[in-house]
Amino acid sequence: MARYAMVIDTKRCVGCHACVITCYMENNVPEGFTRDWIVEVVEGEFPDLRSEIRTERCNHCENPPCVFVCPCGASYKDKDTGIVLVHHDKCSGCKACIAACPYDARFINPIGYADKCTFCDHRVKLGKTTACAQTCPTSAINFGNLDDPASKLHKLMNGRIVKTMKPEAGTGPNIFYLL
Amino acid sequence: MSVRIKRRSFIKIAGMAAAGAGVATGIGGKILEAAVRNTTGSDKIKSVATFCELCFWKCGMIAKVQNGRIIKLEGNPKHPLSNGMLCPRGNGATGLTYDPDRIKTPLMRVNKRGGDEFREASWDEALDYITENMLNIKEKHGPDCLALFNHGYGASFIKHLLKAYGTHNVAAPSYAQCRGPREVGFELTFGEGIGSPERTDIANTRMLVLIGSHLGENMHNTQVQEFAEAIGNGAKIVVVDPRYSTAAGKADWYLPIKPGTDLALLLAWIHVIINEELYDKEYINNYAYGFEQLKAHVQDYSPEQAWIITGIKPELIRATAREMGHQKPAVLVHPGRHVTWYGDDTQRTRAIAILSALLGSWGRKGGYFYGSSVDVPKVHSPKYPKPTRTRADLQLKDYPLASSTLASGLCEATFAAPQAACDLKGWFIYGTNLIWSLPKPEQTIAALQKLEFVAVSEVLPAEIAGWADVILPDATFLERYDDLHMPTWRDPFISLRQPVIEPMYDSRPPWWVAKQLAKRLSLDEYFPWDTIEDYFHKRLDPIGVDWEKLKKDGVAVYPDEPLYFKDGVIPEFGTDTGKIELYSTSLASYGHDPLPKWTDHGNPPEGYYRLLFGRQPHHTFGRTTNNRVLNRVKDENEIWVNRHVAAEWGLMHGKEVILKNQDGVVSTPVKVKVTERIRNDCVFIAHGFGHTARGLSNKKGASDSFLVTRYKTDPIMGGTGMNVNFVTFVV
Numbered sequence: 001m002a003r004y005a006m007v008i009d010t011k012r013c014v015g016c017h018a019c020v021i022t023c024y025m026e027n028n029v030p031e032g033f034t035r036d037w038i039v040e041v042v043e044g045e046f047p048d049l050r051s052e053i054r055t056e057r058c059n060h061c062e063n064p065p066c067v068f069v070c071p072c073g074a075s076y077k078d079k080d081t082g083i084v085l086v087h088h089d090k091c092s093g094c095k096a097c098i099a100a101c102p103y104d105a106r107f108i109n110p111i112g113y114a115d116k117c118t119f120c121d122h123r124v125k126l127g128k129t130t131a132c133a134q135t136c137p138t139s140a141i142n143f144g145n146l147d148d149p150a151s152k153l154h155k156l157m158n159g160r161i162v163k164t165m166k167p168e169a170g171t172g173p174n175i176f177y178l179l
Numbered sequence: 180m181s182v183r184i185k186r187r188s189f190i191k192i193a194g195m196a197a198a199g200a201g202v203a204t205g206i207g208g209k210i211l212e213a214a215v216r217n218t219t220g221s222d223k224i225k226s227v228a229t230f231c232e233l234c235f236w237k238c239g240m241i242a243k244v245q246n247g248r249i250i251k252l253e254g255n256p257k258h259p260l261s262n263g264m265l266c267p268r269g270n271g272a273t274g275l276t277y278d279p280d281r282i283k284t285p286l287m288r289v290n291k292r293g294g295d296e297f298r299e300a301s302w303d304e305a306l307d308y309i310t311e312n313m314l315n316i317k318e319k320h321g322p323d324c325l326a327l328f329n330h331g332y333g334a335s336f337i338k339h340l341l342k343a344y345g346t347h348n349v350a351a352p353s354y355a356q357c358r359g360p361r362e363v364g365f366e367l368t369f370g371e372g373i374g375s376p377e378r379t380d381i382a383n384t385r386m387l388v389l390i391g392s393h394l395g396e397n398m399h400n401t402q403v404q405e406f407a408e409a410i411g412n413g414a415k416i417v418v419v420d421p422r423y424s425t426a427a428g429k430a431d432w433y434l435p436i437k438p439g440t441d442l443a444l445l446l447a448w449i450h451v452i453i454n455e456e457l458y459d460k461e462y463i464n465n466y467a468y469g470f471e472q473l474k475a476h477v478q479d480y481s482p483e484q485a486w487i488i489t490g491i492k493p494e495l496i497r498a499t500a501r502e503m504g505h506q507k508p509a510v511l512v513h514p515g516r517h518v519t520w521y522g523d524d525t526q527r528t529r530a531i532a533i534l535s536a537l538l539g540s541w542g543r544k545g546g547y548f549y550g551s552s553v554d555v556p557k558v559h560s561p562k563y564p565k566p567t568r569t570r571a572d573l574q575l576k577d578y579p580l581a582s583s584t585l586a587s588g589l590c591e592a593t594f595a596a597p598q599a600a601c602d603l604k605g606w607f608i609y610g611t612n613l614i615w616s617l618p619k620p621e622q623t624i625a626a627l628q629k630l631e632f633v634a635v636s637e638v639l640p641a642e643i644a645g646w647a648d649v650i651l652p653d654a655t656f657l658e659r660y661d662d663l664h665m666p667t668w669r670d671p672f673i674s675l676r677q678p679v680i681e682p683m684y685d686s687r688p689p690w691w692v693a694k695q696l697a698k699r700l701s702l703d704e705y706f707p708w709d710t711i712e713d714y715f716h717k718r719l720d721p722i723g724v725d726w727e728k729l730k731k732d733g734v735a736v737y738p739d740e741p742l743y744f745k746d747g748v749i750p751e752f753g754t755d756t757g758k759i760e761l762y763s764t765s766l767a768s769y770g771h772d773p774l775p776k777w778t779d780h781g782n783p784p785e786g787y788y789r790l791l792f793g794r795q796p797h798h799t800f801g802r803t804t805n806n807r808v809l810n811r812v813k814d815e816n817e818i819w820v821n822r823h824v825a826a827e828w829g830l831m832h833g834k835e836v837i838l839k840n841q842d843g844v845v846s847t848p849v850k851v852k853v854t855e856r857i858r859n860d861c862v863f864i865a866h867g868f869g870h871t872a873r874g875l876s877n878k879k880g881a882s883d884s885f886l887v888t889r890y891k892t893d894p895i896m897g898g899t900g901m902n903v904n905f906v907t908f909v910v
Binding site for chain 2: 009011012014015016017018020021022024025026031034042044045046047049050051052053134135136137138139140
């Protein structure tokens with residue numbers, strides 16, 4: 001059993017999109033779609049501004065609405081890893097999951113199934129980290145197992161303000177942003 | 180013989196070291212060698228280590244190849260410049276190799292030059308044509324009437340060829356149009372330049388001052404890694420920029436400076452640091468020359484005076500200066516990279532160097548480290564013929580303090596040749612889109628029209644290719660060997676570029692082109708080896724580097740220290756006084772200001788805004804704007820306009836607008852980014868978009884290059900300050 005998660009340091013992130021482009025390559029993401037993206041929020045009036053840059057993707061929720069609404073049993077949360085995945089062959093492409101996801105993390109792959117971030121489960125199985133965490137030049141993206149008390153994720157969150165996206169949705173996101 | 184390390188530390192360097200010298204000699208190759216044979220029919224993924232060329236940082240990468248196609252590029256964990264990570268461009272570098280717009284065969288011009296009409300040709304025809312023209316120029320005018328413009332590591336063997344042929348008119352725009360003033364500013368102060376990769380100890384700094392550097396948008400991999408490290412370590416960060424950059428969002432102090440006034444701010448900082456005795460007294464007493472002159476000089480530059488000029492409040496100037504004083508010597512006042520702004524750029528970078536000296540950060544942890552490089556012996560070949568005439572760029576006006584050839588100077592010399600001793604008759608252009616990289620495109624075009632011969636070697640049909648008589652289809656860096664890379668860095672290393680796949684279409688690597696031309700020009704003796712691998716063996720075997728291991732790892736690292744001045748060791752500096760020259764004796768002797776003075780660069784005319792340009796993280800100027808992988812993120816640029824300015828002009832966010840500069844030159848339509856993140860007296864645009872070349876698919880956005888119709892020449896080293904143009908909106 002594991003609970004894979006990401007801790008993303010918004011202070012380190014420069015929004016360079018290395019994570020986005022490496023994901024295209026690693027996961028052969030079809031053109032016109034993306035599994036991860038950059039959000040840049042700037043507030044205030046010049047020159048008194050504040051900014052936050054973060055990389056977003058599927059939150060691999062503890063209570064994933066996409067799984068609950070799936071009429072085909074295609075979307076599932078892997079018991080061993082906690083990673084939310086889609087059985088391509090079971091998916092009918094009905095888009096219920098797309099509507100249910102509060103994070104807009106899913107799209108229909110032109111091949112005909114709901115697609116999104118997989119936490120690079122094919123790499124994780126081999127003991128590797130995700131492609132985005134691997135390439136991130138600022139080491140803003142950190143991937144690990146929250147159930148492991150020795151995981152660096154705990155250390156990274158220690159003493160920092162931590163937020164998740166749309167906590168009010170009750171989804172229990174597994175991506176934690178350090179502010 | 181074992182590997183020798185070239186230590187730059189603590190060694191007096193006689194005179195001004197010439198940058199960019201020393202092209203390795205001798206290559207060979209009858210057939211194209213490829214490290215990886217086509218793996219068609221096999222699902223097996225093969226890994227090949229090489230180094231990147233999407234920008235010029237040269238990060239080590241591991242290419243994954245499946246069925247003969249590169250499917251992924253990853254950072255090489257063993258490589259000191261990538262540490263296993265890649266920037267967005269490196270990640271998307273296959274977009275260059277697999278660009279369908281690539282030049283696929285040699286091309287010969289039909290009809291008039293610049294008409295952009297070509298026919299396909301064989302390599303033999305193209306190379307024979309070049310040979311004939313090179314011999315013709317040599318015979319009729321002398322070999323130094325041929326100039327080589329180049330950019331990128333692929334040029335090394337072409338440079339060697341052209342020098343062997345007998346010209347010293349070899350230049351890259353990365354000097355006079357980019358880093359040159361910084362090199363000279365630091366050479367004048369510390370006796371040596373910064374070099375690339377920059378020897379900035381960002382990872383260990385306690386305070387990072389960015390004045391004209393937009394790290395994070397400028398994605399030089401290791402620097403950004405270290406920038407994040409500094410943020411993680413809680414380093415204090417000051418960002419000085421008319422635009423609220425990505426880095427400004429990370430800053431403890433953001434100073435929204437009026438463009439063109441940075442030197443006034445630097446002098447005010449120096450004023451505070453000296454007058455409040457915040458400088459490193461021991462360091463200055465021991466190592467520096469001219470402190471008293473400097474002290475007297477900066478009395479005129481109080482924070483109050485700087486406030487009027489820069490718009491930065493005196494208390495902010497004092498607070499940041501005091502923090503530098505507290506954090507010294509682990510303060511890095513970043514020297515910037517593209518520093519050709521206003522024509523007084525050497526003086527501005529001198530002020531950065533002087534400030535760094537006062538803080539004692541040169542040669543200290545968290546400031547500027549002293550790197551070393553691996554001394555790989557060159558392959559023996561004859562000496563280059565001695566040029567008989569003055570370098571063409573120096574004929575019209577001499578810049579004795581310039582440490583490299585000026586690309587802009589070669590262009591000017593071509594254009595304004597009648598009175599010159601050496602009239603350039605031919606240009607060989609490798610990997611640089613001169614129409615864009617030199618200021619004042621109409622001058623470049625006028626020069627091109629004067630020439631007898633223009634050869635271009637390019638991967639993509641960029642604007643410059645349209646002006647060629649003959650075009651050579653260059654192999655991309657993923658398809659070729661280039662020379663070994665041994666930069667000065669913390670731990671010195673040897674890095675290998677090797678082909679991941681065989682060259683696509685009828686493209687060929689530059690080493691092969693150089694070797695072929697050498698044969699035709701009877702310069703064989705300069706290329707005394709049969710295969711490129713023989714060449715590497717010849718260089719590496721004598722020092723005991725294991726070729727097979729280097730091919731496998733892509734890099735061989737030789738840990739070395741020290742990085743910083745050691746207690747008790749008195750460093751010597753390669754200046755005339757052997758000290759850090761706060762007061763420059765060289766500048767004084769050449770009749771320039773020995774201490775930097777602020778000069779007024781004026782205000783935009785009514786209704787105009789200063790045109791500032793820079794980078795965005797997923798592109799390297801015009802080189803990548805056709806890259807279909809990178810363009811998935813962004814395939815156009817935007818003009819950043821302050822919210823109030825936009826309201827005044829009725830500009831809408833996301834709508835297109837046409838820009839017009841002070842000389843009436845108009846841009847292609849470009850989308851407006853209405854933002855709080857920029858001052859109201861300037862606009863900003865990412866450099867590189869708005870292509871007009873017929874063969875490039877992506878023409879979106881606007882080109883700042885076409886709007887840079889004016890420039891101000893640096894009187895010290897001939898750099899071209901390009902931030903002197905103003906634009907308005909055509910509505």
